Amino acid sequence: MTMPLPMRPDHVHCYLVPVENGYLLVDTGLGLPDANEAWAAVLARLDAPVVTTFLTHFHPDHIGAAADVRDVTGARIVQGRLDAEQTRIVWENDAWSDRLADWFHRNGVPEDVTEELIGQGARYRPFIRTVPDPELVADGELLHGWEIVAAPGHADGQLTLLKEGVLIAADHLLARITPTVGLWPESRPDPLGDYIQALERTIELAPEIAYGGHGDAVTDPVGRARELIAHHEERLRLAASALGREPRTGYEVSYPLFGDDLGPAARRFAVAETLSHLERLVRDGRAERHDAVDGGDVGFVSYTAAQ
């Protein structure tokens, strides 16, 4: 089921998987004002009920219509433990946008740009209708005969489903789009390290086809995983070359990495993605992080090349 999005990419794929007693629905799309009617129309065309809804990760385009889908299907909602936790921290928390603004500011984003970033995020809030207390699942468990495989990186708690060489990959693996891998407040400390490991695991599991959340199916998942690892190695080289003795913030480094020409929403992702690369470099011994400015209280977080 391809559902529309009022942004780029302009759609998200949800999947209806036939299982023993009906359908397993994977993801819900964004909670647009007509999400309820849209899903009711989908259900009316099905020959069997949706018995389980599985949420792959907490991003708005995947879980935004969770409450609508629950209302329309009456089916149980299943989500990973960490992902459910992050859903609460990010979407069910009025203090989140201040936390985010403060965090962007500490990473060098100027105050006025921070305000714009936050405003952009707030526009999507009405389209995110979460459910409290989903049933929790974890890596390695079976869901209607599909193995749940954790694939952290794009989201810390990203889960995928694998059965007989078919991977329902959500945003872990996409055909043409490079999934964003950002560092955010409250995220795991090294999302890019997590992502590269998850891609290596995909190579080991060697699915024959992967169905992602956006764009075409991935007909060579192993090759695509290798390509994404190579892409990030190149981006890490670029990030390292942007560092020297002079401390630079994530915001500053986002310019050589992503260019000057970004609107506030794109800059927000660029800064988060730059930070995930800088933190990977720190763990790799190729960069150093400096948390405080000498003589000040907590200042900007900045990075230099490793000495």
Ligand SMILES: [Zn+2]
């Ligand atoms: Zn997505």
